[in-house]
Amino acid sequence: GNSVTQMEGPVTLSEEAFLTINCTYTATGYPSLFWYVQYPGEGLQLLLKATKADDKGSNKGFEATYRKETTSFHLEKGSVQVSDSAVYFCALSPTSGNTGKLIFGQGTTLQVKP
Amino acid sequence: DAGITQSPRHKVTETGTPVTLRCHQTENHRYMYWYRQDPGHGLRLIHYSYGVKDTDKGEVSDGYSVSRSKTEDFLLTLESATSSQTSVYFCAISFGLAQETQYFGPGTRLLVL
Numbered sequence: 364g365n366s367v368t369q370m371e372g373p374v375t376l377s378e379e380a381f382l383t384i385n386c387t388y389t390a391t392g393y394p395s396l397f398w399y400v401q402y403p404g405e406g407l408q409l410l411l412k413a414t415k416a417d418d419k420g421s422n423k424g425f426e427a428t429y430r431k432e433t434t435s436f437h438l439e440k441g442s443v444q445v446s447d448s449a450v451y452f453c454a455l456s457p458t459s460g461n462t463g464k465l466i467f468g469q470g471t472t473l474q475v476k477p
Numbered sequence: 478d479a480g481i482t483q484s485p486r487h488k489v490t491e492t493g494t495p496v497t498l499r500c501h502q503t504e505n506h507r508y509m510y511w512y513r514q515d516p517g518h519g520l521r522l523i524h525y526s527y528g529v530k531d532t533d534k535g536e537v538s539d540g541y542s543v544s545r546s547k548t549e550d551f552l553l554t555l556e557s558a559t560s561s562q563t564s565v566y567f568c569a570i571s572f573g574l575a576q577e578t579q580y581f582g583p584g585t586r587l588l589v590l
């Protein structure tokens with residue numbers, strides 16, 4: 364079946380540090396991959412996406428590359444800010460059906476300290 | 478924010494009582510979804526709808542029912558609430574050629590005592 368696994372959190376970094384949050388997936392075919400972010404007390408927001416192998420999604424300084432050979436979609440940012448403190452969710456949308464159903468990882472909490 | 482609202486935003490209820498949560502959208506999207514968010518589980522799909530009166534089950538549908546009598550409203554009902562249904566509930570809509578991009582509502586925090 365389809366599944367998403369994220370690195371355990373929480374992740375605590377100092378401001379301007381480099382961020383990597385690992386995400387691996389299991390899926391048949393060619394799913395679309397997503398990173399969503401949830402700020403405290405809010406709903407999820409789409410951060411970036413990639414719909415085919417080797418695509419790189421990017422937004423607000425965050426990047427992730429769709430690696431089919433390693434079934435991974437790791438999130439990176441070169442220099443984090445306190446305002447990046449949030450919960451980050453990796454998700455996939457299976458190839459078939461076009462129903463838009465998303466399968467989420469468990470989420471990784473990021474705390475950035477000044 | 479794709480014009481998605483949820484009501485109520487917070488609710489406390491007792492075990493065994495029925496509860497209905499409402500999701501309202503203003504942009505005529507065909508697909509709508511209900512998820513629940515629990516620590517350690519991320520978000521899990523409860524039910525989704527692909528049109529008026531067209532719904533299907535998700536991963537964790539037991540104990541929940543849904544209805545969609547109008548494009549703009551998608552209702553989630555807990556027929557007889559249990560403490561295991563204490564959670565944060567999110568509604569979402571999707572768009573794109575393969576419905577691959579979703580926007581989420583602000584969430585409803587439900588506590589079942």
